[in-house]
Amino acid sequence: MIIVSACLCGINTKYNGANNLDERILKLLREGKAIPVCPEQLGGQSTPRAAHEISKATGADVLDGKARVVGPEGDDATEEFLKGAYETLKITKECGAKVAILKARSPSCGHGKIYDGSFDGNKIDGNGVTAELLERNGIKVYTEEDNLEDIMK
Structure with missing residues (x-):
């Protein structure tokens, strides 16, 4: 089984x-x-919602309590992002998934590159909160921008 970002399925x-x-x-x-x-x-955010970015840090920093996830007006959604990451990890473990394909650059799902918290489209090296948590738990994380040929078989 593979965990995938719902938005990539057209949801x-x-x-x-x-x-x-x-x-x-x-x-x-x-x-x-x-x-x-x-x-x-899964963390309690509504749809639609304000865009959020990790404030000049990465998902690793959020998980380690060193950074916050904020909206353009400064609203703090860190707790919701953490809850959603842990709920995703729970689902991943329950279904025995070893692989996840997540949305590139997202503050939750981004892997390798995420937006830098400036809301100007700038990117930095790092993972979103969920992608980082999954990796820390042995899940191989990809984005839709990676070569997925082997996974698609």
């Missing part, structure tokens, strides 16, 4: 109420190989 869970449909990920879902999750919704 309208994106912060603006839309989705990020990726036909390859939807195919995995249709074949019964994937379970869609939205860590932000």
Whole structure:
């Protein structure tokens, strides 16, 4: 089983109420190989919601209590992001998933690169909160931008 970001399956869970449909990920879902999750919704965030970014840090810093997840007006959603990450980890463990395909650059799901907290589109090296937690627990994390050829088989 593979954990996937719900927005990549065409489910309208994106912060603006839309989705990020990726036909390859939807195919995995249709074949019964994937379970869609939205860590932000699992943490209690509504859809639509304000965009959030990790304030000049990474998901590792949030998990270690050294950074916050904030909206453009400064609202703090750190607790919701942490709750969503741990709920996603629980689902991952319950279904025995060893792989996750998550939405690139997201403050929850981003892997390798995330937005820097300036809300200017700048990116930094690092993971979102959920991606970091999954990796710390032995889950191999990819984004839709990675080469997924082997996973798609």
